[in-house]
Amino acid sequence: QSVLTQPPSVSAAPGQKVTISCSGSSSNIGNNYVSWYQQLPGTAPQLLIYDNNKRPSWIPDRFSGSKSGTSATLGITGLQTGDEADYYCGTWDSSLSARNWVFGGGTKLTVL
Amino acid sequence: QVQLQESGPGLVKPSQTLSLTCTVSGGSISSGGSYWSWIRQHPGKGLEWIGYIYHSGSTYYNPSLKSRVTISVDTSKNQFSLKLNSVTAADTAVYYCAREGGEAATFPLFDYWGQGTLVTVSS
Numbered sequence: 172q173s174v175l176t177q178p179p180s181v182s183a184a185p186g187q188k189v190t191i192s193c194s195g196s197s198s199n200i201g202n203n204y205v206s207w208y209q210q211l212p213g214t215a216p217q218l219l220i221y222d223n224n225k226r227p228s229w230i231p232d233r234f235s236g237s238k239s240g241t242s243a244t245l246g247i248t249g250l251q252t253g254d255e256a257d258y259y260c261g262t263w264d265s266s267l268s269a270r271n272w273v274f275g276g277g278t279k280l281t282v283l
Numbered sequence: 284q285v286q287l288q289e290s291g292p293g294l295v296k297p298s299q300t301l302s303l304t305c306t307v308s309g310g311s312i313s314s315g316g317s318y319w320s321w322i323r324q325h326p327g328k329g330l331e332w333i334g335y336i337y338h339s340g341s342t343y344y345n346p347s348l349k350s351r352v353t354i355s356v357d358t359s360k361n362q363f364s365l366k367l368n369s370v371t372a373a374d375t376a377v378y379y380c381a382r383e384g385g386e387a388a389t390f391p392l393f394d395y396w397g398q399g400t401l402v403t404v405s406s
Contacts, residue, residue, distance in 0.1 A: 277329040
């Protein structure tokens, strides 16, 4: 059972928009920044969003992030088949110790 | 460009110690501000942070694994290592090493990852 809660799967057609939620609590998302990671099939995760809503320079602006209270959301517009992947949110959780990273269980995106 | 590469046995017997090494290239493991992490992913499951080490040797471990984990660093070889003792089948997973960095960020993030190595615990 992951500390952060994500939907197991989402799907949408090419060109459409999808959002992936990440729900936590005051001990994690509520008091820390969130990063998102994309894991393409058979590969290692890679950074997608950091500081809740910032994109590394190589990530297209089709990807966006936001945070409100104890939840964060990843948005992807103009869906492409190459976006099919697992997506994970992550942040610190201070309920047990400082600098304790926790992740969501992951959301599998299917582009129909 | 920083690159990380995991190495170690792919098969470990139950009750024994899992040992992995991560070799860092393209940058110094002693560079300020970076924490060197181990993260694992059980088959078909999500990510689980194991712990990390600073080049000074300071460590932080996941409380759920703390009693069995040791992470060490060898700055002369630009490597850091993971030891997980008393393993069971539940420790079968893909193990990733990663850098917690983000010099231009407000909050830490994992910006470089190894390709991962599958470790199976079986007799």
